Amino acid sequence: MHQQTSETFxxxxxxxxxxxxxxxxxxxxxxTFGGRRKEAIATVEDWEGLRDRARxxxxxxxxxxxxxxxxxxxxxxxxxxxxxxxxxxxxxCRIVLELIRARGASKVVKSKSMATEEIHLNHALExxxxxxxxxxxxxxxxQLAHETPSHIVVPAIHKSKRxxxxxxAEKVGIEPTDDVAVLTGAARRILRRQFAxxxxxxxxxxxxxxxxxxxxILENEGNARLTTSLPRTHIAVMGIEKVIPRFTDLDVFxxxxxxxxxxxxxxxxxxxxxxxxxxxxxEGPEELHIVLMDNGRSRMLSHPVTxxxxxxxxxxxxxxxxxxxxQVGGHAYGSVYPGPIGAxxxxxxxxxxxxxxxxxxxxxxxxxxEVCPVKIDIPELLLHLRAEVTEGTAAxxxxxxxxxxxxxxxxxxxxxxxxxxxxxxxxxxxARVARLLQGxxxxxxxxxxxxxxxxxxxxxxxxxxxxxxxxxxxxxxFREQWRDGQYREGN
Amino acid sequence: xxxxxxGHLAASAPHDAVRAAHHAAAAHGEDVSAREExxxxxxxxxxxxxxxxxxxxxxxGKCFVVRDEAAASxxxxxxxxxxxxxxxxxxxxxxxxxxxxxxxxxxxxLENAAVxxxxxxxxxxxxxxxxxxxxxxxxIESDAERNRLASLVxxxxxxxxxxxxxxxxxxxxxxxxxxRGEGGLSRAITFITGPSRTSDIELTLAIGVHGPAELxxxxxxxxxxx
Ligand code: SF4
Numbered sequence: 001m002h003q004q005t006s007e008t009f010x011x012x013x014x015x016x017x018x019x020x021x022x023x024x025x026x027x028x029x030x031x032t033f034g035g036r037r038k039e040a041i042a043t044v045e046d047w048e049g050l051r052d053r054a055r056x057x058x059x060x061x062x063x064x065x066x067x068x069x070x071x072x073x074x075x076x077x078x079x080x081x082x083x084x085x086x087x088x089x090x091x092x093c094r095i096v097l098e099l100i101r102a103r104g105a106s107k108v109v110k111s112k113s114m115a116t117e118e119i120h121l122n123h124a125l126e127x128x129x130x131x132x133x134x135x136x137x138x139x140x141x142x143q144l145a146h147e148t149p150s151h152i153v154v155p156a157i158h159k160s161k162r163x164x165x166x167x168x169a170e171k172v173g174i175e176p177t178d179d180v181a182v183l184t185g186a187a188r189r190i191l192r193r194q195f196a197x198x199x200x201x202x203x204x205x206x207x208x209x210x211x212x213x214x215x216x217i218l219e220n221e222g223n224a225r226l227t228t229s230l231p232r233t234h235i236a237v238m239g240i241e242k243v244i245p246r247f248t249d250l251d252v253f254x255x256x257x258x259x260x261x262x263x264x265x266x267x268x269x270x271x272x273x274x275x276x277x278x279x280x281x282x283e284g285p286e287e288l289h290i291v292l293m294d295n296g297r298s299r300m301l302s303h304p305v306t307x308x309x310x311x312x313x314x315x316x317x318x319x320x321x322x323x324x325x326x327q328v329g330g331h332a333y334g335s336v337y338p339g340p341i342g343a344x345x346x347x348x349x350x351x352x353x354x355x356x357x358x359x360x361x362x363x364x365x366x367x368x369x370e371v372c373p374v375k376i377d378i379p380e381l382l383l384h385l386r387a388e389v390t391e392g393t394a395a396x397x398x399x400x401x402x403x404x405x406x407x408x409x410x411x412x413x414x415x416x417x418x419x420x421x422x423x424x425x426x427x428x429x430x431a432r433v434a435r436l437l438q439g440x441x442x443x444x445x446x447x448x449x450x451x452x453x454x455x456x457x458x459x460x461x462x463x464x465x466x467x468x469x470x471x472x473x474x475x476x477x478f479r480e481q482w483r484d485g486q487y488r489e490g491n
Numbered sequence: 492x493x494x495x496x497x498g499h500l501a502a503s504a505p506h507d508a509v510r511a512a513h514h515a516a517a518a519h520g521e522d523v524s525a526r527e528e529x530x531x532x533x534x535x536x537x538x539x540x541x542x543x544x545x546x547x548x549x550x551x552g553k554c555f556v557v558r559d560e561a562a563a564s565x566x567x568x569x570x571x572x573x574x575x576x577x578x579x580x581x582x583x584x585x586x587x588x589x590x591x592x593x594x595x596x597x598x599x600x601l602e603n604a605a606v607x608x609x610x611x612x613x614x615x616x617x618x619x620x621x622x623x624x625x626x627x628x629x630x631i632e633s634d635a636e637r638n639r640l641a642s643l644v645x646x647x648x649x650x651x652x653x654x655x656x657x658x659x660x661x662x663x664x665x666x667x668x669x670x671r672g673e674g675g676l677s678r679a680i681t682f683i684t685g686p687s688r689t690s691d692i693e694l695t696l697a698i699g700v701h702g703p704a705e706l707x708x709x710x711x712x713x714x715x716x717x
Contacts, residue, residue: 065500141691154691160693183697212669220688220690230606248662251662272676276678282637283638298498300499303502304506
């Protein structure tokens with residue numbers, strides 16, 4: 001298999017389509033999570049109203065992000081947390097590394113965090129001789145397999161039970177079994193030892209409450225609770241967009257997030273942590289460090305269309321609902337964040353050039369917008385980014401990565417199209433010529449792969465007809481039929 | 492970083508104005524009544540405690556509603572005996588202490604278990620500050636009890652909660668927590684809904700990954716004073 005990056009999305013997707021096991025897993029994902037989500041949202045009275053309230057809370061925060069971040073940082077510090085600022089991924093990694101080093105620590109456990117995946121924190125720590133242990137079952141599986149997550153909620157969705165059993169047999173010496181309970185039990189046993197010895201626990205953050213300085217972490221397994229309460233030092237890595245204004249805003253978000261993500265009314269655990277322990281005899285970590293990370297986020301504030309990307313609460317519903325993700329899975333996107341949300345934030349986080357294919361990895365069907373609990377208009381964002389690709393106007397990215405590669409042929413074709421459709425004469429002429437020409441390629445009433453000839457005439461069209469047939473133009477246009485009196489009243 | 496944030500927000504201002512105008516035009520004539528019709532009506536009959544029990548059992552927790560602390564201690568004893576518990580970890584919740592004393596278990600009881608010995612306990616007993624009926628959720632606060640790892644590390648967790656602290660909605664409980672938080676919120680507030688679970692392998696539900704595989708909640712109806 002070639003190196004899967006965002007730049008090779010087309011090729012990645014082709015390979016994924018040929019992977020029968022992967023497609024089975026993705027079908028399972030779409031039906032299971034899709035179905036559970038539907039049942040779960042039926043248990044709240046006014047789902048639409050909740051979505052509106054959540055979005056309004058996010059919009060309010062983002063419009064005054066400086067104010068709310070400052071308030072969050074002040075309140076967290078007052079409660080005993082230490083705040084650090086990471087302008088980019090490298091800086092955030094450096095901060096975490098230095099915190100661990102300064103404590104002379106070597107045993108590090110982690111709970112699931114997309115923010116730390118985004119900045120490749122594990123790589124950064126491993127490069128310095130540390131061996132952080134992922135403790136979420138899915139994350140642990142992919143860590144053992146040296147792979148990357150393929151979904152933001154269920155990171156090992158691409159792996160079958162069988163593959164996992166083989167992996168456990170090879171890496172941790174468990175007898176191969178197809179009993180999920182046995183596999184899970186093995187993970188519990190092995191990871192308990194890591195928890196008992198851990199000196200530093202690293203977590204992500206789902207929400208940070210400005211009013212109180214509280215961080216909230218949702219999970220199902222209990223590993224985040226262990227990670228944030230057993231080790232002496234807790235380091236939480238938090239994107240700056242995770243702030244919400246008020247403590248009671250949590251109500252809305254806690255109703256939306258689990259229902260949208262896994263179809264649960266509430267995940268098994270929420271940890272709400274406000275600073276450090278108040279009395280020495282209390283339990284819990286001595287230190288809490290919160291690393292507030294920008295890494296390309298503040299740039300998204302500069303336009304209302306891109307700004308909505310920052311409202312995302314990483315529920316994964318848009319992945320589960322997306323017909324493209326459902327076919328190709330997460331790895332094809334070649335980015336930490338896959339699916340519809342990945343297609344819009346990856347180009348903004350890592351620059352448009354390496355990810356220029358991603359805004360096109362969508363049929364613009366709008367399923368993502370339908371399910372998004374914070375009503376992010378992902379199709380609008382995709383179009384916005386496509387415009388930036390064709391116009392090469394992506395703010396900030398040109399400077400970083402050089403100009404984005406244009407699609408000259410597409411541009412030419414659409415130019416022609418625009419001309420034709422804006423003039424009746426040209427339109428009629430074009431239609432007539434097209435009808436004459438299509439006689440050569442239509443077979444069985446479709447314009448299909450016979451496009452062999454077409455492909456020779458205009459090679460890029462082959463890509464278009466390889467996967468789909470186009471209906472041919474009617475032999476006589478509607479206008480002609482009208483003119484000849486085929487349509488009469490009562491006919 | 493603040494500079495970057497403020498700069499980008501300022502750059503957005505003209506676009507925001509365009510968008511606001513656009514939205515104002517679009518919102519004109521939007522049919523609000525259609526939205527009203529789409530509202531599901533979710534009706535709950537019965538008391539908060541009944542609702543709590545139903546929701547908790549829907550997520551594989553077990554719920555016992557009892558008259559008083561003596562009856563609660565009966566339940567606790569039965570659970571400990573059934574599981575053949577050898578070592579029990581308990582928080583310093585007064586309620587949990589009283590019920591545990593009444594239960595007079597044969598097992599060894601660790602009141603202030605160090606982390607290493609916690610890993611050897613097979614049952615944890617705690618109180619809970621609040622119950623949330625709509626989700627079957629327990630809320631444990633660090634200001635109210637210490638040694639809360641008893642709720643997490645042992646394979647089974649028995650929680651005792653007073654019926655008057657079971658509220659209908661999450662919103663009510665968040666409000667209550669927030670109001671009490673004048674001297675600052677508890678450092679750690681934990682929401683627990685059912686036993687530990689994962690769907691990470693082929694989305695197959697497995698109970699009891701890192702946290703307890705069994706969760707028993709005993710709701711005590713009588714006027715407690717814990
Ligand atoms: S974009 Fe919306 S649906 Fe997709 S992960 Fe974010 S919040 Fe969920």
